[in-house]
Amino acid sequence: MGASLLDAVLAETLDPAYAQAAAARSSDGGAPRPRRWDRVVVALTMAVAGLLVAVTYDQAAASVEGRDEVRVALVDDIRTDSAVSDELAAQLESLRTEVTRTRDDLLAASAVGQRARDALARAEESAGAVPVSGPGLLVTLANADPSADEDPVGGGTAEEDPREQVQDGDLQLVVNALWAAGAEAISINGQRLGPTTAIRFAGEAVLVDFRPVTNPYEISAIGDPDSLSAEFLASPEVGALAVISQTFGLRFEYAEEEELSVPAASVPELRSAVPEGPDDPAPDPTPGG
Amino acid sequence: MIPILGLAAGVLLGLFFDPTVPVWLQPYLPIAVVAALDAVFGGFRARLDGIFDAKVFVISFVSNVVVAALIVFLGDQLGVGAQLSTAVVVVLGIRIFGNAAAIRRHVFRA
Secondary structure, three states, X not given: OHHHHHHHHHHOOOOHHHHHHHHHHHHOOOOOOOHHHHHHHHHHHHHHHHHHHHHHHHHHHHHHHHHHHHHHHHHHHHHHHHHHHHHHHHHHHHHHHHHHHHHHHHHOOOHHHHHHHHHHHHHHHXXXXXXXXXXXXXXXXXXXXXXXXXXXXXXOOOOOOHHHOOOHHHHHHHHHHHHXXXXXXXXXXXXXXXXXXXXXXXXXEEEEOOEEEOOOEEEEEEOOHHHHHHHHHHOHHXXXXXXXXXXXXXXXXXXXXXXXXXXXOOOOOOOOOOOOOOOOOOOOOOOOO | OHHHHHHHHHHHHHHHHOOOOXXXXXXXXXHHHHHHXXXXXXXXXXXXXXXXXXXXXXXXXXXXXXXXXXXXXXXXXXXXXXXXXXXXXXXXXXXXXXXXXXXXXXXXXX
């Protein structure tokens, strides 16, 4: 049964109606039919077929073109918006500096104000709200180089082994070990880690404080270089990471530096806490993602 | 000769006037084209076989296009549109190949 169905499809490629029509004509004795109309109708049908082909081709070409256009437009949007966001961040930074300076000037006027300013300065340092510099340890983590023994044919598009890439967990591990070793301030690729900063994965990118950082990852930790490196290396997690990075070809280096500087962390947004005031509307909680 | 002129005229018309197709019809155009090709190859072969009939050709063309689009439409409604499209393309593709082979035998005697 199954074979006969396939046989029928393969054998009867011509519509049997043609043969039947021919048989009917010959049994009629080949009565002459109005040939002119036949030709017109056939030509019209062929024109419809051509039209169909042309329109379909147009549609397919236009949709490919449209996709490209949309993609280019989206990429442009992303570029513009990140430029705007960078600009706003710079603006925020300068305004914040101005606020700090004004506040310090005002507080310096009285003894109480000076005490408050000192307390505030200490709190800001621990909260990572001010840029700091000093000696410390510079740890570098980088993805494995594209291995030379990969298949040269599929090399361009081959899936990369996720273990050959630095993961958020690796960075978290290094950062935790650095804190445990007594680091006073840490930044990853110039992103300061504040008390509420998260190190996460989003797709292929590592996010520090919701901003993407890219390979290679340079982790600057400020603290006493000697004790910092001694305790950092003594930590069992770092030993495990060293083994992992050797196995998978990750680059994992560290160096003691005389002078490292880390920028200020972004001030955490207040999500539930509302400053007391008569005119404050309900807070606008931004989801953390 | 006249049918080929008609085909060329249709292609030129479509390319020059670039008619807009309603969005709901767009998914069925490719399958309709395959069905139309099947009817055209069948008609050409019938002509070479000497049994061409205008009425059969026109009816087979229209019904091919409509039925192919209808099957895919039905499949879309039932959630198997992609599979039914494949089925239609396979069956019509086999027929197109068979007819093309018959035409080749007529033209080149091989």
